[in-house]
Amino acid sequence: MMLRYALKTVRARKVGFLGAFLALMCAAALITACGTLLDTGLRGTIRTERYAAAPVVVSGDQYVHRTTVKHKKGKTKVKHKAKPIAERAWIAERLRTRLAHVPAVARVVPELTFLAQPLTPAGTGGRTAYGHAWESAALTPYRLTTGRAPASDGDLVIDSALAARARLRPGDRLTVQSTQAPRRYRITGIAAPATAVRHQTSLFFSTAEARRLAAHPGQVSAFGVLPTTGADLEKVRTAVAQALAGTTAQVSTGAARGPVEFLDAAAARTRLVSMGGAMGGTSLLVAVLVVVGTFALTVQQRHRELALLRAIAATPGEIRRLLGREALIVGAAAGTVGALLGLPLGDWLHSRFVALGAVPATLEPTVSVFPPFVALAATLLGAWAAARIASRRIVRIRPTEALAEARTERTRPAWGRIGAGLLLLAGGAVLVVVLTSLRTEPASTPVTFLAVVVLSTSVALLGPVLVKAAALVLGGPLRLTGHGGRLATANLRGNAARMASVVTPLTLLVGMTCTVLFVQSTLGDAARAQVRDGVRADWVVAAQGPGVPAEAAQRLRAQHHTVTEVVRTTVRVGLDKYPAQGVTPAGLTRTWDPQVTAGSLDRLAAHTVAVSQLAADQQHLTPGSTLKLTLGDGTPATLTVAAVYARGLGFGDITFAHDLVARHVDNPLASSVLVSTARTETQLATTLREFPGLRILSPAAADGLQADRQQANAEVDYLAMGLVLAFTAIAVVNTLAMSVAERVRDFALLRLAGATRRQVLRMLRTETLSVLCLATSLGSGIALVVLAAFSVGMTGRAAPSVTPLLYATVVGVAGLLALVASAVPGRAALRVRAVTVATAKE
Numbered sequence: 020m021m022l023r024y025a026l027k028t029v030r031a032r033k034v035g036f037l038g039a040f041l042a043l044m045c046a047a048a049l050i051t052a053c054g055t056l057l058d059t060g061l062r063g064t065i066r067t068e069r070y071a072a073a074p075v076v077v078s079g080d081q082y083v084h085r086t087t088v089k090h091k092k093g094k095t096k097v098k099h100k101a102k103p104i105a106e107r108a109w110i111a112e113r114l115r116t117r118l119a120h121v122p123a124v125a126r127v128v129p130e131l132t133f134l135a136q137p138l139t140p141a142g143t144g145g146r147t148a149y150g151h152a153w154e155s156a157a158l159t160p161y162r163l164t165t166g167r168a169p170a171s172d173g174d175l176v177i178d179s180a181l182a183a184r185a186r187l188r189p190g191d192r193l194t195v196q197s198t199q200a201p202r203r204y205r206i207t208g209i210a211a212p213a214t215a216v217r218h219q220t221s222l223f224f225s226t227a228e229a230r231r232l233a234a235h236p237g238q239v240s241a242f243g244v245l246p247t248t249g250a251d252l253e254k255v256r257t258a259v260a261q262a263l264a265g266t267t268a269q270v271s272t273g274a275a276r277g278p279v280e281f282l283d284a285a286a287a288r289t290r291l292v293s294m295g296g297a298m299g300g301t302s303l304l305v306a307v308l309v310v311v312g313t314f315a316l317t318v319q320q321r322h323r324e325l326a327l328l329r330a331i332a333a334t335p336g337e338i339r340r341l342l343g344r345e346a347l348i349v350g351a352a353a354g355t356v357g358a359l360l361g362l363p364l365g366d367w368l369h370s371r372f373v374a375l376g377a378v379p380a381t382l383e384p385t386v387s388v389f390p391p392f393v394a395l396a397a398t399l400l401g402a403w404a405a406a407r408i409a410s411r412r413i414v415r416i417r418p419t420e421a422l423a424e425a426r427t428e429r430t431r432p433a434w435g436r437i438g439a440g441l442l443l444l445a446g447g448a449v450l451v452v453v454l455t456s457l458r459t460e461p462a463s464t465p466v467t468f469l470a471v472v473v474l475s476t477s478v479a480l481l482g483p484v485l486v487k488a489a490a491l492v493l494g495g496p497l498r499l500t501g502h503g504g505r506l507a508t509a510n511l512r513g514n515a516a517r518m519a520s521v522v523t524p525l526t527l528l529v530g531m532t533c534t535v536l537f538v539q540s541t542l543g544d545a546a547r548a549q550v551r552d553g554v555r556a557d558w559v560v561a562a563q564g565p566g567v568p569a570e571a572a573q574r575l576r577a578q579h580h581t582v583t584e585v586v587r588t589t590v591r592v593g594l595d596k597y598p599a600q601g602v603t604p605a606g607l608t609r610t611w612d613p614q615v616t617a618g619s620l621d622r623l624a625a626h627t628v629a630v631s632q633l634a635a636d637q638q639h640l641t642p643g644s645t646l647k648l649t650l651g652d653g654t655p656a657t658l659t660v661a662a663v664y665a666r667g668l669g670f671g672d673i674t675f676a677h678d679l680v681a682r683h684v685d686n687p688l689a690s691s692v693l694v695s696t697a698r699t700e701t702q703l704a705t706t707l708r709e710f711p712g713l714r715i716l717s718p719a720a721a722d723g724l725q726a727d728r729q730q731a732n733a734e735v736d737y738l739a740m741g742l743v744l745a746f747t748a749i750a751v752v753n754t755l756a757m758s759v760a761e762r763v764r765d766f767a768l769l770r771l772a773g774a775t776r777r778q779v780l781r782m783l784r785t786e787t788l789s790v791l792c793l794a795t796s797l798g799s800g801i802a803l804v805v806l807a808a809f810s811v812g813m814t815g816r817a818a819p820s821v822t823p824l825l826y827a828t829v830v831g832v833a834g835l836l837a838l839v840a841s842a843v844p845g846r847a848a849l850r851v852r853a854v855t856v857a858t859a860k861e
Contacts, residue, residue, distance in 0.1 A: 026348065036349050038757040042313040043353035043402055044360070045746050046306035047394045051361020052368055052742065053299035054390025059369060060291030064383045065277030065284045069151075069221070071214040073128065073158045073243030074252050075259055077118065078279045079108025080267040083591050083649050102596070103286055105589035106651035106685050107132070109238040110268050118242060121258045123250035128243040130155045133233045134686050135222045136565050137177070138194040138201065138711055139185040146180075148220040150197055152229035158243040159212045161221065165189060166208030169225040175204035176223040179211040194711070195222060197232045198687050200570035201711060218281070218381045234687065241279060267653075277381070284381040291378060294739055297465055302743050304472045305531070307401055309524060309750040312479060314346065314405040316520045316757050342406040350402030357398065358391035365390070368742070377735040433483070440480030447474035454808040458633050460542065467809050468740075471534050474801045475527040482519025487512060489793040518786070521758050522794045524750040525833060529798025530805075531747060532829050535740040537806055537821050542668075543729040545814040549669025551722055556583070556610040556693035558703060559721040563712040566688025569681075571710045572603075578706060581606035581695040586680045586687060588651040590673055592638055599651075599673040601680025610693035613670050618642030618662035628658040629674040631667025635660075648673070650683040668814060691721070748836060755840035759783065763848045767855075776849050780842070787841045791834050799826075 070076050082101040089096045118127045135150030137143065153168050153176060161178065166189035169176055175193060187193060191206045210223065224232065233240075246255045252272060260270045271279050278285035365384070372378040450470040457463035478485065490512045560567050560575075567584070575582045586601040602611065604623045613620075616632060619642075623629055630640055640646060644660045656679075664670075681687040694703065700715045707713050716724065766779055774782075806819035 036317065036345070038753050039310070039313050039317050039346075039349050039402070040353045041753050042306075042310050042750060043350050043398050044357040045749055046302070046310060046401065047354045047357025047398045048361040048364055049302045049306065049357075049742055049746050050299060050394040050397055051358045051390045052365040053295050053302055054393055055295075055362065055365030055384065055386065056291055056368060056372075057295030057299060058387055058390055059382065059385045060288045060293075060295055062387075063288060063291070063385050064274065065281055065381055066274075066383065067276040067280050068159070068212075068214070068216045068218065069130075069280050070158050070241075070243060070276045071212075072160045072245075073276070074246060074272060075244035075256055076271045076276045076279050077110070077114070077242040077244060077259065077263065077268050078240070078271065079110045080269050080653060081108050081278075081282065081285070083594060083653065085594055100594060102591060102594045103289065104591065104649065104651060104653045105286075106653075106683065107240055107282055108267075108653040109235050109240055110242075110266070112237050112239050114263065114266065114268060115239075115242060117262045118244060118259060121244075121255070121262050123247050123255050123258070124244055125247040126157075126245040128155055128157055128245065129239040130158060130241040130243060131229045131233045131235075132240040133229075134196075134198055134565055134688075135224075135232065136196045137181060137185070137220070137222065138196055138564070139181075139187075141185040143181060143220045144184055146218060146220045148181075148222060150195070150222045150224055150229060150232055152226045153223040154226055155243070156210060156223055157245075159214065159216065159221075161210035161212050161223070163208045164211045166206070169207055169223060169228075172225055172228040172231075173202075173205055174207045174225055174228075176208040176210050177206055178216070178221045179209055180216075181220050181222075182206075182209045196564050196568070196688075196712070198234050199232060200568045218379075234682070281379065281381040284379045287378045287382050291372075291382070293461075294372075294377075297468075298739055298743065300465075301468050301472065301740070302746070303397065304469070305527065305743055305747060306397075307405075308472065308476055308479060308527065309747065309754075310401050311405040311408055312520050312523050313750070313754060313757070314402070315409040316517070316754060316761075318342065318406075318409040339407065339410055342410045343403050346402040346406035347399055350399045351395075353402075354395040354398030358394045361394060362386065362391065364742075368738070371738055372735065375731075375735050375738065436480050437484060440477045440484075443473055443477035443480060447477055451804055451808045454805065455811040457812045460813070463809055463812055464538070467534060467538055467805055468531070470805045470808075471530050471801055472527075474805070475523065475530055475798075478526050478797050478801075479519070479523040482522050483516045485793065485797070486518045486522060486790075489789065493789055493792070517758055517761070518790055521751075521754055521790050521837075522797070524747060524754050525791060525794030525837060526798040526801070528744065528747045528751050528836075529795055529829060529833050530801040531740070531798075532744050532833075533799065533802035533821075533826065534805055535737065535744065536825060536829070537802070537819055538809060539729075539733040539736055540820040540822065541806055541810050541818075542813055543726075543733070544820040545810070545818070546669045547722055547725055547729070549666040550725065551718065553612045553614065553666050553669060554610070554693060554718050554721075555608075555612055556695050556718065558694045558696065558700065559716045559718060560692035560694060560703075560707070561714050561716055561721060561724065562688070562690075563714065565686055566690055567692045567713060568688055568710060571707055571713060572689065572692050574706055574710075575692070575694060575696075575703070578696075578698070580698070581609045583607055583610040583693040584677050584689040585691050585693065586677060586684060587671070587690050588680055588684045590651060591649045592634070592646065592673075595637070597634055597673050598671040599675065599680070600671045601675045601677040603677045606695070609695045611670075613664035613666045613674070615662050615664045618660065620662050622661035623674070623676060624661075625676050625679050626658060627661040627676075629662040629664060630660055631670075631672040632663060632665050633667050634672040635663045650680075652683045652685075654683050751833070751836050752840040755787070755837060756844045759841050759844040760848065763851075766845070766848050767851075770849075779849060780845060783841055783845045784838065787837050788834075791837050795830050795833065799830075 082103055084099065084101045086097065086099045112129060115127050115129060118124060131152050133150050136148050164179060177187060177193070182188065187206055189206050189208055192203050193206055194201050194203045230236070244259055246252065256270055256272050263270065369378065369384045373380050447470055450466055450473060454463060454466050454470060457466060490508055560571065569584065572582050572584050583603045583606070588599050590597055590599045607620050607623065620629060628646055634640065638646065640660050642660050642662060645657060646660055647655070647657050650656055703715045769779055803819065807817040810819045811817050
């Protein structure tokens with residue numbers, strides 16, 4: 020019976036439930052979109068291309084492992100953890116002999132994969148280019164369509180896609196930038212793959228030249244194992260694994276070959292899980308806050324109706340069940356529509372992440388029923404919980420009190436609500452204090468946004484008190500604006516709860532938007548400031564392509580310049596990940612100053628390392644300490660700490676000698692070369708004229724280039740949180756429209772009392788501006804406190820980077836949304852004759 024009443028109520032009050040429907044629909048769409056990203060990160064397909072003809076692939080272990088054994092209360096607990104490494108792990112070439120003796124193995128093909136960028140005006144069409152030895156062409160397989168295989172070091176075979184794009188044919192010359200100096204090769208043949216290869220460009224060299232360019236003597240990147248005809252693949256895989264027992268080599272078959280081929284896609288899975296989880300968690304918290312506020316406004320609009328039900332003997336339990344079933348009906352409809360809309364939204368998000376370079380195209384999106392079902396369940400649960408929370412007051416008071424409050428808001432403060440608000444305010448303060456002690460971005464970012472949501476929730480609970488305080492402060496200035504200002508002041512005081520429901524989403528919009536926009540600039544500007552202060556070089560050599568070759572640096576040293584090559588990588592100390600770099604030790608202090616606080620950079624060599632203050636504190640290191648770590652390609656190393664420096668945010672947390680890092684990265688080319696010299700830019704450019712794509716920059720110009728890269732990287736974070744902000748903006752419009760629509764009878768009574776249409780609109784506009792002023796102050800204050808705490812933790816000082824024009828734009832957009840969302844329904848309400856509205860049934 021209660022379900023039938025709920026259905027009739029929803030059918031009769033479609034317009035009244037429209038706001039709740041929109042809020043729940045947007046929440047479901049957002050949760051579904053984030054869920055699809057999370058699902059793609061967990062189960063997304065990475066299809067193999069190069070290894071399509073190799074049923075079994077043997078490769079290096081791409082993880083660092085740690086096993087801990089704990090003995091507690093007579094029980095032994097063994098826990099195994101593994102974290103991915105940043106570079107490709109290579110394996111010993113001598114394992115080929117073992118594999119060749121495995122039963123049912125017809126052929127073992129060694130694979131060399133290395134950087135090889137063709138320097139053509141046409142480019143590669145966005146595909147990553149790799150070099151290989153021609154003998155590994157059988158792994159796809161690639162077959163010659165014209166010409167011949169490479170026989171000498173100067174020969175080259177290119178794939179058909181590159182040949183068509185650059186209009187190349189056998190006999191042409193092609194310059195290739197690989198791991199060494201750029202070299203011109205003679206194209207001897209063009210090869211086409213037997214299966215589709217869409218995400219990479221392949222260049223094939225002679226075996227000797229490929230080994231030289233791979234620069235890993237005695238090692239290969241993988242083996243392709245080709246079984247005999249009719250062999251059982253599972254038995255072959257098991258036999259291969261047994262033959263490799265005692266080594267770190269990994270055996271992959273089927274879909275597991277894709278991650279071996281595309282290491283960036285395998286790493287992107289973890290990144291996508293992190294982004295999807297962070298977005299989903301933040302979206303869920305914001306959705307709960309918005310939906311509870313929307314339902315509270317809906318219940319407030321029906322206060323008289325519910326009070327009458329109480330007066331005619333409806334029990335509190337019946338009112339709760341009625342509101343709960345209404346919420347479930349609206350939630351089911353909104354959740355279904357939102358979940359269906361969330362699927363294309365998630366696909367669009369994935370495509371944008373691919374376009375921005377955050378996720379490689381080789382990680383294909385996964386579509387399943389789990390995200391929509393989870394979104395629907397979350398929507399139903401959120402709607403039911405929101406209805407229960409919003410109905411607490413109406414079902415707890417006596418029927419006579421309910422009828423009395425149907426016309427005017429209660430004057431006594433809600434001490435339970437105020438207590439909960441103060442409790443959340445204290446929780447937000449604790450999060451802010453914790454944020455000041457977090458010194459890594461992965462740890463601080465989730466806490467940053469959680470603090471904004473918690474503090475905004477405290478604003479929602481303390482809203483009526485804050486609105487009354489604002490009315491007290493703004494009362495004097497508003498009275499000076501005339502009748503509209505006096506009416507607005509009276510409404511702010513008399514309808515504080517209704518006004519508070521509008522303040523909450525506006526506060527969240529301003530606070531969250533400012534935090535999203537300025538958290539990255541705070542971190543990026545602090546890092547760039549450290550780089551500006553730490554670079555002593557006169558010039559910086561940068562590359563438009565993959566990097567600066569070591570031969571270019573040698574050419575500069577031959578002119579008696581002080582040259583520092585910088586190679587970037589990521590290493591692990593235990594399972595902890597640290598950004599690292601390799602620099603040339605000779606003359607280092609003439610080009611680079613990381614602000615050494617202990618030890619000396621003069622002792623930096625192949626067996627020593629310099630660490631940042633953060634790494635030193637986390638790993639308890641001082642000059643002379645022994646540091647055990649895992650290099651980018653999984654190679655373990657034990658080094659002695661030579662120095663501790665303060666500018667780790669700008670230069671990375673661990674600094675090695677250049678040659679040590681260059682041997683253990685996929686791209687040994689320098690990301691930049693610092694040059695200390697008295698020569699001019701033109702003279703340096705003349706010295707490096709044989710190296711295409713190099714630019715000579717002043718430190719200031721290099722800083723500007725880094726700022727552009729910082730902005731490009733920040734776009735990923737803006738996109739990730741942009742949907743949450745869009746949802747919050749929709750909630751602002753939705754809540755304001757609902758709040759104004761509720762006051763149609765009030766507007767009519769004002770008209771009958773002698774107020775003109777213009778005066779009513781002026782009153783409404785003054786109210787909106789007052790609420791906007793309060794919400795902007797609260798949202799800006801929340802963002803400022805959180806950003807300052809973030810800055811203290813990450814940079815050591817409370818100096819958030821805020822762009823005034825951008826901040827003004829945020830406030831302006833929020834104000835425009837608020838004014839439009841209140842003016843449109845307000846004008847619509849005033850079109851109806853006042854007598855008609857005042858005499859109509861409620």
